[in-house]
Amino acid sequence: MSPSSTTQDSVLRFKLKRTLEMLAAKEGRGTELITLYVPPERRIHEVMANLREEYGTASNIKSRTTRKNVQEAIEKTSQRLKLFKEPPKNGLVIFCGAIPRDGPGTEKMEVYVLEPPEPINVYFYRCDAKFHIEPLMAMIRERDAYGVVVIDSSEAVVAAVRGQRMEVLQQFTSGIPGKHRAGGQSARRFERIREQAMNDYFRRVGAHVFDLLGKVPGLKGLIVGGPGPTKHDFVEGDYLNYMLKEKLLATIDTSYVGEQGVDEIILKSQEVLRGVRYLEEKQLVQKFLYEIGHETGLGVYGETQVRKYLNAGVVDLLLVSEKLNILHVYVKCKNCAATEDSLIPQAGFVKFEQDLMATTCKKCNSAALYVEDTKDLVDELIDIADKQNANVAVISTETDEGVMLKDSFGGIAAILRYKAS
């Protein structure tokens, strides 16, 4: 199986997640951090007008420092906003505010502009002691979409489901009379007419399902449900496009039709959906395990090995664990400019810096070592992979395979394009 666009998607999500974690950790001195969500259809000049209003309102803030910080943040936000003629296709998010560095009076204005991976639904302006990242977090969690069709002989509904959000795309009625025939009609003729009507109805729904779900980005699968046997006739007959049939995950019995039926399916299909969500991750790690198990020479792991092959440009797929929290620390000597580097767990950084003060340079022996730069190891490896045109998949620990990658292989592995020494 070749890595698809979803592996690149895993990298984007991972980077956004890291950025959001960084933003979540920031706290203002007071209520003075600006969060602004702009939906794609919102006019920039309207948002600017709203910000001018907020600027005016902020002049009533009693504390002089807070007032100054809030107004500065609003100004800076406006400046960044002005760079856009219109919002990008998914809208725009700006975080801006004075963040204290080291106690009161050390605030520095910081501004972050993000383009979300999915369209923003609502306009949102907030001034708070923290940045509001929840709507973006929700987008990372709820990335995959599923199609749901609930069908019985009288009606059908097509819906798209993303996380806990459900959107009904279209509803149909069959117009098929009940099982009781009118007087005078022969039973056989009645059956034939009913069958024909059912066939037309299935065709109509089937064609629309394909059109409707074809427009849903990131569609991972389809679930068909409904009360009674109609759903099976629909699925087994020649009504659904083969591409959708390939994505069929399950048929599920429901007590209801319509929207209620969709809700029922969402409740009943959690396990099915979870499995699909992590299926690709499982398959990618399994491929790596195969190469290792069969000693093909194409599977490599560990930071040193993987980095070596990445730099040599022979990595086809880089696998990194989402739970790998390791910093690559670059240390330099102020006196002789000698450099060295080491890998340390993120949580150990403070201690590392303290220890460094008590350490002397190996070359010139002076106590002049300082941290010149730190990089998140995963980010660093992904950057190399990008330069070398290697595919990257960030693997969660939600599957046995993901846990194995992290615990048994140090969270870093790769599959090579060809055997290399």
Ligand SMILES: [Zn+2]
């Ligand atoms: Zn030195």
